[in-house]
Amino acid sequence: MEPAPTDPKKPRPSNAYAKYSSLGLQLFGSIGLSAWAGHKLDHVFGFQFPVFLLSLVLGTFLGMMVMVYRFTNKD
Numbered sequence: 626m627e628p629a630p631t632d633p634k635k636p637r638p639s640n641a642y643a644k645y646s647s648l649g650l651q652l653f654g655s656i657g658l659s660a661w662a663g664h665k666l667d668h669v670f671g672f673q674f675p676v677f678l679l680s681l682v683l684g685t686f687l688g689m690m691v692m693v694y695r696f697t698n699k700d
Contacts, residue, residue, distance in 0.1 A: 652693070656686060660682050662677075663679070664677075666678075
């Protein structure tokens, strides 16, 4: 038996809950990883002020916000 043909114009159903929860997990995971790496780098270099921690977390947050913006505006 041959599989039923699919209509390319018909949109595929998507599970919005799974799609947006994966975005949230990526956001929190990447920020958590960058915070851990920044803390370790600050400790290795002996900075009293958390330079790497703040710069990595802010950079990751901005990058993830750009990714979320692009992901949610796809058509």
